[in-house]
Amino acid sequence: MAQILIVDDDHQLRMSFERLLAAEGYDVRAASSGEAGIDAVREAMPDVVVMDVRMPGISGLEAYAAMREIEPRLPVIIMTAYGTTDMAIEATKMGAYDYILKPFDIPETLRLIDKAVAAARSMRARVAVGEEDAATAAADAIIGKSPAMQELYKAIGRAAPTDATVLVRGESGTGKELVARAVYQHSNRADKPFLVINCVAIPETLLESELFGYEKGAFTGASGRKVGKIEQANHGTVFLDEIGDMPLPIQAKILRLLQEQNVERLGGRQVIPVDVRIIAATNRDLEEAVRRGQFREDLYYRLKVVTLSMPPLRERPGDIALLVRYFLSRFAKDMGQVDPGVSPAALEFLTAQPWPGTVRDLGTTVKKALIFNLGAPLGLDEVRKALGQPLRNEAGSQAEAGEALSRLIRRELASGRESLFEDLMDRFGQQVIREALDATGGNRTQAARLLGLSRPTLLAKIEKYGQRIESRVRPADS
Template identity: 80%
Template sequence: MAQILIVDDDHQLRQSFERLLAAEGHAVRTASSGEAGIAAVREAVPDAVVMDVRMSGISGLEAYAAMREIEPRLPVIIMTAFGTTEIAIEATKMGAYDYILKPFDIPEILKLLDKAVAAGRSMRSRVAVGVEGEDAAAADAIIGRSPSMQELYKAIGRAAPTDATVLVRGESGTGKELVARAVYQHSLRADKPFLVINCVAIPETLLESELFGYEKGAFTGATGRKVGKIEQANRGTVFLDEIGDMPMSIQAKLLRLLQEQNVERLGGRQVIPVDVRIIAATNRDLEEAVRQGQFREDLYYRLKVVTMTLPPLRERPGDIPLLVRYFLSRYAREMGQADPGATDGAMAMLTAASWPGNVRELGNTLKKALIFSRGGPLSPDEVTKALGVPLRSTASPDGDGGESMADCIRRELASGREGLFEELMDRFGHLVIRQALEATGGNRSQAARLLGLSRPTLIAKIEKYGLRIEAQARIEG
């Protein structure tokens, strides 16, 4: 549930919004003027604001400027008629989250609101770094005492106060966005916008216009000017997630941004100066992508001014009990339950697992276990049921107990966990490469030829899946 403020002098529109958003489970407040909207924000900052441009009294633009003084990270969606789009565009250039034309499509405004709420919360929700206990359980947190995590904390502390570009590396589910948010929140730009762009989630045909904006007539359907996210985040921070999958054509424009601190909208000739800090993240082997011509080498070096690497969970098993206690405490609090803790057997089972989905998989498993727990400390049986298939330990990567691959996939699909595709690809990728190494007696060159991979790609995957020790053991044996 989100707290939404509607600011419009049209009584009927406010009522319609109240009914619509209440039906979606949101708490709604309304204000009939820009002045009343400012007072409402000053009284209690909402998760998002939807505000008209033209109202009696001060305009929506003036009201937004005042709201920004109260809370610079408040996402505001501007409503406008076609004739006042230039004012809405000006508000977007000032940092408003987006604008929408009247009359608007209901699914469109609901989707935009969901994104705005998520963006606002990611800016304002603190990320606890290296903190444990009650303080950590009350917030998003980066947890761990291992040497690799201690080095990560030092890197965040050193890089955050600078304007250096940061590249966050790590497997899927290790917590790269949390690191990006921690860098932002400890930076000198922490009171400015923080915008997240997933380079995979947005289709290639839309990603360029999303990042850099466009002018009227730039392409079919471009009926007006659109300010891009880079320009919108001026003086703030942009987090480019999954940058390793960014198309080459857009990489060139990003390189220009990093070199010259300016952008051009699609279909435009005006060079627009911008002041943004870029934090990027990837789970890809960028060095291999450069060698294969899939990623620009000059951009790679521009991005890795500061590199922070998140270790996979299997490389820091000593941190798993800390994470288990954190997730159980946090989710129990969210569900209004007492923290049940975990039995020694359950904790041993959780610590022994390889967790191909890393911290995300561990958290999702514990949340599901809490939902279906019987009230006492989590048992090994409850953990196994929450995962959906028997836990695969680091000592026995297959862990299929004779179950067919199709049965395993069907069982996993029934679990409904987030990030399931990446998790299954990791799990079966681990199995395929392990079998190839066994078939070749641990010879990596032969295994690479068998799989149709280059040797560097195979080595990267061996390191990703933690197979190096197992392959070496077979060579020596």
């Protein structure tokens, strides 16, 4: 559960934030002054800080500077009233993640906090490279021992300590962001910010201002200055995901950044020097895009100083068994289960698949099969069902599932634990609720209807199980 620290001298505002963020599944802490906020960061590092700029004692700007000394990668969102935006902008230039204006737009504030939490995770969650033991694998790991993966590990090790621009190539879902994060985490800039910009997810009209910022009056609605992500990441690393889809005019500005190490905000004339390392990724054929005039040739050569290629799963079938065991260990831990293992027949079946898809698809298949697993090793029918393939024998599958459930109950009965019945009912109920929420995209009202429960009853069970709702609750579900 991500932890958010709220720093503000306004007691009512702190309480409002605590209720709002707790309802979204965050662990919330609060501090009433900049000094108390600094102490809170020292005591237990939060994932994100949301802090006012004007407080008794030291200012939010001074508090941010002290927090940055403790942890330069800590995302800090500055809160400000309209009359104090200059201070917030100054904090952003120093590296603060972003700022929000009072009064708050709640959905926009939640989206910003979600993004900051994701940024914190990108910077701090270690990516294990070449991890083969599923029991000791990190939450994020690049798994495989095939020759192609061994070459990739060597290339990461050689490229990471340099400041060379890196281009990561591979199909969608192969793990390009993991490669980029591994390069960052093994670089000399690992203690500096790492910001991810998805060139497809951000509309073209907003991408340029997101990257380079703007000055007041640069366009309709530009009521003040905004610092861009590249300027904000000074001395750190910027990961440009799906750069092959970046519009040509913005490509020209990225080229200038790589050549001259400076940027200009939209509507501004000041040349701002920056020191950032660029890591880019794409699933497109850039050579073909250059021939078609869709991608600048000069930028292409600037980007491919070092090229790292993530091979698709179908080209490394020998890694499938390692990946299945890794995903089982990871997802079982996430679900609060014991890793059930996988039967030889299921593993053989998964390894024999043509896998036109990706590592992400394999992980999804394993997770689907695990959700309704009842403690026995993952079987062939569970895997077939997860892949949407017909079962060998429906009656036989039901009999096997019943036998697996019986084995689980007998094993638990032998443990001699107290409250065994309630524990088993809670375990099964938690699985059913998680699946219903997943099926409805996190909409608790629809999940309750699907399960034949009242909404208050469902909420009470979620609270009882301590279950975190990963999916964003839809506005209609408020």
